[in-house]
Amino acid sequence: MMESSDLINEGLTLMVFGMGFVFVFLTLLVFVTGLMSRFVERYLPEPVSAAPAAAPAPVTATDDGQLVAVISAAIKQYRSRHPR
Amino acid sequence: MMESSDLINEGLTLMVFGMGFVFVFLTLLVFVTGLMSRFVERYLPEPVSAAPAAAPAPVTATDDGQLVAVISAAIKQYRSRHPR
């Protein structure tokens, strides 16, 4: 029994220190991340990009949908015949 | 000569056992494959999929061909300028 209770002690210490450390570490991370976010907001603000980066070409909405459907089908067909 | 005729014996045995084993193995494989096919047909029939999986969008046949030609050319052109 001596030996097994020794084992349980090790298990307990591992749990206490384990969870303790995980919480300490992640709490620090929360704190530091918050600091970083505020720092970036103040000193390194990003120019609010007007149009979303990958906007499709300004095609009139109506025929765009139908055309895109055709094209994506063609692409799928093209891709099935030319597997990269 | 003794030594070389010994070599020929080894060659002959290898041929006999070699081809013998290849035929035994592949005959078994034919037999087992046939069994498996019948088993699958009976117990695990596949739902006959109606429309082929990657069917292109229902576009009227006429302008489809011409459009697909244009699109594949555009894709080839696009791909040459943007090598992945």
Next chain:
Amino acid sequence: MMESSDLINEGLTLMVFGMGFVFVFLTLLVFVTGLMSRFVERYLPEPVSAAPAAAPAPVTATDDGQLVAVISAAIKQYRSRHPR
């Protein structure tokens, strides 16, 4: 001082032989490349390929530009939704 002047000698010899060899080697390469080019021009002339290899399909110029713009946008849109 004796030891360091020995070092400078080694440095000098390396420079003389180094640059010397680089020039000899590349001069030979110039000479041999010229020979090869003339040889190829005379004995292995290439059939002048008429149309450039990846020419787009013969689509009337006008709507081609606009169509290709739409298609490349569609491709970009398609690619953003299906990252390979």
Next chain:
Amino acid sequence: MEKLILLFTSSGLFNLQFGQAIMIAVGLMLLFLAIKKNFEPLLLVPIGFGGILANIPEAGLAFSAVENALHLGGPEVINAIAQAVGLDAGADLKAIKAAYGVSDAAAHVLAVQTAVDANFNNGMLYNFYTVAIASGAAPLIIFMGVGAMTDFGPLLANPKTLFLGAAAQFGIFATVLGAVGLTSMGVMDFSIKDAAAIGIIGGADGPTAIYVASLLAPHLLGAIAVAAYSYMALVPMIQPPIMRLLTTESERKLQMTQLRHIGKTEKIFFPLLLLILVAMLLPDAAPLLGMFCFGNLMRECGVVERLSDTAQNALINVVTIFLGLSVGSKLSADKFLDLNTLGILVLGVIAFGIGTACGILMAKVMNKLSSTPINPLIGSAGVSAVPMAARVSNKLGLEANPQNFLLMHAMGPNVAGVIGSAVAAGVMIKFVG
């Protein structure tokens, strides 16, 4: 005629042991789960197939040259190896293997050389295992790929969710206690190292589990990897009951405030921040979290698209194939078919359950304290198993309230859990490694 007999006596059928047949069946079952039920197929297909290959009788694909010589060799080679490891010629196989295991460098080299001279070589899967897992390289490279696929936006928008990632790791340490408890009751036989390796299943993270198991308890690697990946696939079954049990209807209806848009700069700073913190506080987690942050930095910095794309595709796929086969090579009957494996499977599901519960309880506490509402359903995503656990939270959220889109909110704790389990792994390697 003698050739014919040789043909038959050396055939698989003749030498098939009962254990090997069972393990081939286990391999086939894993393939069934992966292909038909879509259980983490990218891992369980190679692992299942590797398991079948490892148990082909007489082929010795998963054995080292010495083990092959002892199994397939004649008496002279067996005696030669016995002498090499300091036993006299007549020693039996078990004793020779034990002596070989603890032999010092010189005896080790001599034994290997004797086997190779007698024309026995390392099995194909043994070589894959040595290169991929024994070196620790494969799990780390996959973790780099995972980093390159992870978007920390949702976490940065709501850093508090890191607490959920922390709480959900309690499953790991509870299971360590469970394993140690079972041993003290004499039911199981796990050392503290074994217990730690079993606990990490609760981390719900493949690469971390394989990395820790290969360091702390290589003999349990097969069972641990199978349990880890199976339970990750079972998340949509294990978590919902616990989530419904611990949350009230009103809590499940809670709608959370829109997440703010996170700019490029913050996403670049975060992995570096995390790396510095690991460097200062937990060097033992440096390999794991170092490669994870490297992958994430490559993704976000935007100037190394080629490298990030390769890390997420070609590189991670190649390494996954060999990692899977190497893990499969550990699915040998003597290591898998015993009580320990059963213990591992049971403890593994408990680890997941406790992790899920702690995540939800933590979320309930934080919901009380914090100004903005926190729907406890996102707490369960803290176990990581990215992105399934987040999808489960989202699904249950929608059931309770059709306008309640929790997916992005749940991604916060989900990716936080990856950091949490890597930190837990680091602590265990330090204390028990």
Next chain:
Amino acid sequence: MEKLILLFTSSGLFNLQFGQAIMIAVGLMLLFLAIKKNFEPLLLVPIGFGGILANIPEAGLAFSAVENALHLGGPEVINAIAQAVGLDAGADLKAIKAAYGVSDAAAHVLAVQTAVDANFNNGMLYNFYTVAIASGAAPLIIFMGVGAMTDFGPLLANPKTLFLGAAAQFGIFATVLGAVGLTSMGVMDFSIKDAAAIGIIGGADGPTAIYVASLLAPHLLGAIAVAAYSYMALVPMIQPPIMRLLTTESERKLQMTQLRHIGKTEKIFFPLLLLILVAMLLPDAAPLLGMFCFGNLMRECGVVERLSDTAQNALINVVTIFLGLSVGSKLSADKFLDLNTLGILVLGVIAFGIGTACGILMAKVMNKLSSTPINPLIGSAGVSAVPMAARVSNKLGLEANPQNFLLMHAMGPNVAGVIGSAVAAGVMIKFVG
């Protein structure tokens, strides 16, 4: 001035031996065949280029550290190595190399260390060879990729074609007899192992040929690989005459019944079926057919697209580059420029011829016995060399009868031949390995 002399004496031109010049020409010729005549370019370009690199005088790219020390080192290092392998200081190079070849582990390590301490290292190609071929990994990984590209549909639709795949392997064993016969007549000097490695050329399968040659007769690997890949490219020239000779006009016109559609489930079961059969009957073929079936399962199971795609592209391309260079490193004058190579080239083409003939004869027999018509032209595809042999059958079929599309019917025996030659390889490794 002394530097200038050193520059000249250590230049390639000064030390160029006649044999090396010839082998560089052989390398260039292989490149010509691959680039201009499209002879299996994916293999013959790296093999040809590796052949040129291996024969660069004084560079020692294909030599180990010890061989480099003996070739380029001064007397002290040569004597030191002589003593390391147990000879006295004055021994000549040939004796030292022989002693080094058979030295035990300790002497081996001592000799290598002496060379490295004297600043001699393994050549670049020697390292590639050790990692890619000596370990057996490259041929197996390529065979996995081949499995991932193989569609067993046509074979499953007509399992009887496996007999054609079996019959066509007779070329392998006939050539073993040929090699052994030539030796007994004193014309050639092949051991039974050499004969087996030469016979496998008739298997018309690159990875299998390299795998068997590297196990049974590494010194013949260069010639065997070059012969195997050249003849596979020559299939459109070797096979048609034999096919026309052994088949009648009416037989060539035979139209075969439409193949039934094969469902997903059968295609998934087949590789597993084949694997179990190998496990039970032929463990020696487990590495080859194991990886082949793994690749095929990845292709068909549909849940690991990423892994299958990588196995067929990035992974197989990278391994092909290093496999080709490693095979090229074996194209050294002393091993290639002798009567044996001529024997190998002659025996190789005979192997292909006999294989083709047996395939066709078997098909004629089966056509007589079976209810549904079997056009003998598809028999020749049983030698594998996928997919060229099947295309040849199709071409000849069309010549005889424009409505006669044999391609898919010929693919059955074509992929069956891959299994056939892997089984033949397994048998040879067991009996002779």
Next chain:
Amino acid sequence: MEKLILLFTSSGLFNLQFGQAIMIAVGLMLLFLAIKKNFEPLLLVPIGFGGILANIPEAGLAFSAVENALHLGGPEVINAIAQAVGLDAGADLKAIKAAYGVSDAAAHVLAVQTAVDANFNNGMLYNFYTVAIASGAAPLIIFMGVGAMTDFGPLLANPKTLFLGAAAQFGIFATVLGAVGLTSMGVMDFSIKDAAAIGIIGGADGPTAIYVASLLAPHLLGAIAVAAYSYMALVPMIQPPIMRLLTTESERKLQMTQLRHIGKTEKIFFPLLLLILVAMLLPDAAPLLGMFCFGNLMRECGVVERLSDTAQNALINVVTIFLGLSVGSKLSADKFLDLNTLGILVLGVIAFGIGTACGILMAKVMNKLSSTPINPLIGSAGVSAVPMAARVSNKLGLEANPQNFLLMHAMGPNVAGVIGSAVAAGVMIKFVG
């Protein structure tokens, strides 16, 4: 409590040495240059990140098992290693490390085994370094990829530009003299091998610099690689002033005649031609230029598209990731933070300057002698640093004369410079290696 103390004493913060903190800052600065200023990001991101990882206190990622045992181990293991390398138990760390460095094979193996038995292993980055750089494989594979991306058309259209590629290499040898001069004045402490490795920075070619530095002066690899890649990124700043200084307005306006179209055959013959010349004249450059020509042949021959595409993408990206991390592992304080690094940085920029100047002067001379006009601005592109140096020539050409498109003309000397620096490297390896 004792556990808590252990936790703190083994934390990074507690053991952080001043040098390590500085080096982490250097790593972060490299990342800043790579990400914000776009300084060769594909290399400097992994190198910078590797630098941070290598300096994580207590993690020992860049140390071998023996070094880790000496740093982190208790007295018994340190004494055991001391005895293994032939010192008595009380020896201090510095002496043990020195003895280990020069120990013969047997002592080496014994020391490693003692460390491994005491549960110390090679650091992750140490393993990457051994596989990628110590073997010489990574720089050669990247050089193969560079060859597959290089178009020799512009050079073939105007072979004379090879002279510019030759002249621009003078920066390499001038810097060797500089390093040797500084040593003789007692300011620095460089051996002839160190001087050669520093000179190669002037070759403005990453793989060549790393290959030469890993052979001649591994301890300076970190500083040399950082200097080489930083200066290649600084080409748009270093070169213009020198180019404006040495050329007159009229010379800068010179328009060069249209380049003739180069056919496929010439582009296929050129790499083979270059290979034969290397084989005959400079075997020491065979690995570098051999792999370079192999990559170029794969690109141009048109029959191995798959292999060429993989060599330029998946393969080169994977190798770049591990090469960068391995170089980063050499950024340790004791090797980087000393006067030598400052010397290297200064000498490196001088090398670039002299190389640029010589290229331009050569171009002026050739312009006088040659029938067709040669705009001296393309001379500076002879340092290679492909394609930036060619773009700089083009930009300055346009400034002087808007109709003057020099880009393709500058590509000639640009790719010639790659051959030039590889030849210079070969010569240095022969004379000093």
